[in-house]
Amino acid sequence: MATTTLETFRCMMCGHEYQESVEKGEDKERSCPKCRSNSIRHLKKKAVSDQRSAKTT
Amino acid sequence: MPSTYVLNMNDCLGNNPIACGKCAEACEQNAINYDDHDEILTREIGAIIVAIGLDVYDPTEMDEYGYTRFDNVITSMEFERLICAGGPTAGHFVRPSDQERPKRIGFVQCVGSRNPKIGRPYCSNICCMNTIKDTLLLADHYPDVQNTVFYQDIRASGKSFEDMFQRSKEAGTRYIRGLPGEVEEDPETHNLTVTVENTTSGSLERHELDILVLSVGVQPPKDLAKISSLLTLSKTSDGFFMESHPKLKPVDAPTRGVFFAGFCEAPKDIKDSVCQAGASASRAGALLNTGRIQIEAITSRIDEQACMKCGQCAAVCPYGAINWKKGEVAVVVEAACAGCGACGATCQFDAITMRHFTDDQLIAQVRALLELEPQDKVVVFACNWCSYAGADMAGISRIQYPASNRVVRTMCSARVSEEMVLEAFRCGAPVVLVSGCHYADCHYINANRQTAKRMQRLWDKLEKAGVRPERLQLEWISAAEGQKFAEVMRQMEELRKTVTMEEIEHTRHALQPKHKKIPEKKTATAGAR
Amino acid sequence: MVAPKPLEDEIRIGVFVCDCGLNIAGAVDCAAVTVFAKALPGVVCAVRNKYTCADPGQNEIKDAIRAHKLNRVVVASCTPRQHEPTFRQCVREAGLNPYLMEMANLREHCSWVHPGNREGATRKAMDLVASAAARARFLQPQQELSVPVTKRALVIGGGVAGIEASLQLADAGHKVVLVEKQPSIGGIMAQLDKTYPTMDCSI
The missing domain is CATH 3.50.50.60 (FAD/NAD(P)-binding domain)
Structure with a gap:
């Protein structure tokens, strides 16, 4: 049972903002899906609600 | 293709000789050993x-x-x-x-x-x-x-x-x-x-x-x-x-x-x-x-007097080379320390000296690079093993890029403290890049995860101070990625051009340390505790 | 921060700017960089060499250490990933702790990547030298930890390369542990019939 949350990221190079579900404790190199930059800022959760996923991984 | 027969343990019933055991009966040399199994052997290796x-x-x-x-x-x-x-x-x-x-x-x-x-x-x-x-x-x-x-x-x-x-x-x-x-x-x-x-x-x-x-x-x-x-x-x-x-x-x-x-x-x-x-x-x-x-003398040392016993350093050490118990001064096991410097960059009390990559040395480099016409320069922190080597690879391959960048080498990107980045901005750097190994390549197990975390804090800090956070960039560049290094330098130069003199001036003031955490205040902070 | 700010009069830096033939001098005005270096705080001598890593260049460093009583050395040449051991050894031979030597990378990071921009490359080279000299002022002698080498080699993989390496090490009298994940050694080569260029069988 893995806990995943929907998180918001912003690329500090091109400004692209996107959401991705993130598994708790995951250790992953991030790059912008648009420009491939690694300057990915994790935006603080505001209205994004945590969701418990039942899917096992 | 083995030259002798081996038992396929997935299919062999032989662990229970009642079930089969025919091969043992047939082998006159008694060469069948059903109890043989995988073992873990420990050997010291040079x-x-x-x-x-x-x-x-x-x-x-x-x-x-x-x-x-x-x-x-x-x-x-x-x-x-x-x-x-x-x-x-x-x-x-x-x-x-x-x-x-x-x-x-x-x-x-x-x-x-x-x-x-x-x-x-x-x-x-x-x-x-x-x-x-x-x-x-x-x-x-x-x-x-x-x-x-x-x-x-x-x-x-x-x-x-x-x-x-x-x-x-x-x-x-x-x-x-x-x-x-x-x-x-x-x-x-x-x-x-x-x-x-x-x-x-x-x-x-x-x-x-x-x-x-x-x-x-x-x-x-x-x-x-x-x-x-x-x-x-x-x-x-x-x-x-x-x-x-x-x-x-x-x-x-x-x-x-x-x-x-x-x-x-x-x-x-x-x-x-x-x-x-x-x-x-x-x-x-x-x-x-x-x-x-000889092991390179790049290991961390903890100043017992200055240590606040918080244990932050032990928490970030990828090698478990720092012994710490609640309420006690942290101690570095030198033989186990690989020298990434994550602890030194994490310590908030200036209690850790990273030998040969001290705060003094690195800050002095940043200041020297930005002494003249800082507005023209791109400050790049590069780790020895990957991104610095990637820059070397760009050189070896003769890939051209703008001459505005100025590289400061650390052993690991995790050595780059918040202070070093902020100091670069205070000295008038229009843009700063922190670069390290790709996650899979980190030469200090996973020390560069600390870099990634620190970047998040720095972006927050810059934004809070009214400084455009995108002036600070992060890239993972491997030793083979000369092309990528050159491309990132081109992008950084483009980014540099968007930064105005007014912005730089504003940043100098906005990032002035309020009242804590500058080297001279160390004893004062320590005393207050 | 343990190391105290060094006293200015204690610091005696020598800067050695390498032409590397035309590798550096072709894109960077090394003469100007040398003049610039001489004026940096703590610098007591700045010398330009044709090839600093060659014997004459290294001898110049050693002579200067003695003549000028240098206690810090900056070599402005190539990447420390290549020649740091060379120059550490060089200053050690002249009686200086090897950690009192610092390098500025004027080749891989400068001349080789800015060949068409002499002005920009020279400015950058000056900054890199200034940065190395500033760092040099804070360098401290360091003692290296010496550890014994376990006299046994591990070879991972029992294909033709692993087997050959193991045999050669064993022939030289070393203990070797060869590990292979398959039940037998031989790897891909053992699965081939005939091999080029001799057209003989693989095993």
Whole structure:
């Protein structure tokens, strides 16, 4: 049972903002899906609600 | 193929002799041991040679060749078994569909090589010569065969290779420049028809064949990633191991005491593998003969007086080299410390000195770089193993980029503290880049995760202070990525141009330390606790 | 921060600017960089060499250490990833702790990547030298930890390369542990029938 949350990221190079579900404790190199930059800022959760996923991984 | 029998433990019932145990009865030598099992052995080692070889490319994804659909399309590895006297057909070359001997034999080159579309842009090095060898073997065994080779370039550059190529042509092998676009099978005869654009004559040709051999390329072995992270090695863009220097240290790994032999470093044939094995044995032997080695004096030290006993340093140490218990001063185990400096950058009380990469030294560098006309400069923090080496690679490859960047080297990007970045901005840097190894390549297990976390805090801090956070950038650049380093430098230069003098002035003031955490205040902070 | 700010009069830095033939001098005005270096705080001598890593260049460093009583050395040449051991050894031979030597990378990071921009490359080279000299002022002698080498090699993989490496090491009198994940050694080569260029069997 893995806990995943929907998180918001912003690329500090091109400004692209996107959401991705993130598994708790995951250790992953991030790059912008648009420009491939690694300057990915994790935006603080505001209205994004945590969701418990039942899917096992 | 083991030379003696082994029990296949997944299928053997032998652990329970009542169930079977027939082989033990039959073996007069009592050589069967049902209780034998995998063991974990511990040995101390002074040098390591990595010779984990290759995986052969599986052509299933290249459906145009029909490998999974047509019986008579085989790979070059399967060909080896079919022509081998010790193989399933006792060396009689027959085709799978009807066990008849094929006369019209086709070879397709570069299956899984030199094909960027499937992510395999590199040349597998051995397949041209292997096919030439196969055509000679066939012509020798069966004078009536007609061999046809479809190729893009024939690479026969080794000693006596060109001679073999010429002999293959003299033996009647047709070489057609062009890779087949399509393979069809006659459902009755199971013969194959290959459609190919002959790029020498410019014509579209159809060739009927009895069997088609896919000259499959090679790829980095599956286990490479595992070995790589175990020994903190890096990969080049083709996925094979990266050597310490492409010309001058071709068998040394960047990790001291580790050497490469054979395919896992780059595609190579048997002769080259043997050569490289000899070279790495000699390098490893030299190390074993030295008796003692010196460890670079880049380790961390904790000032007991200044330590606030918070344990933050122990929490970020990837090596568990810092002993700390609640309420006690942290202690570094020097022999276990690898020198990444994550602890030094994390300590908020200036209690940690990273030998040879001290705060003083690094801050002095930043200040010196920005003393004159800082607005023209891009400050780059680069880790020794990957991004600094990537910049070196750009140099070795003579890739040009704007001359605005100024590199400060640390052993690991995790050494770059918030203070160093903020100081660069205070000194008037328009933009700052922090760069380190890719996650899989980190030379300090996972110290660069601390870099990533620190960047998040810095972006928050900059934004809070009214400084555009995008003036601080982060990139993971490997030692092989000279191209990427140059490209990032171009982007940083573009970004630099967007920063105005007013902005820089504002930043200088906005980031002035409020009242804590500047070196002189250390004792005051310590006293307050 | 443990190391106290060094006293200015204690610091005596020598800067050695390498032409590297035309590798550096072709894109960077090394003469100007040398003049610039001489004026940096703590620098007591700045010398330009044709090839600092060659014997004459190294001898110049050693002579200067003695003549000018240098206690810090900055070599402005190539990447420390290549020649840091060379120059550390050089200053050690002249009686200086090897950690009192610092390098500025004027080749891989400068001349080789800015060949068409002499002005920009020279400015950058000056900054890199200034940065190295500033850092040099804070360098401290360090003692390296010496550890014994276990006299046994591990060879991972029992294909032709692993077997050959193991045999050669064993022939040289070293203990070798060869690990192979398959039940037998031989690897890919053992699966081949005949091999080029000799056309003989693989096993």
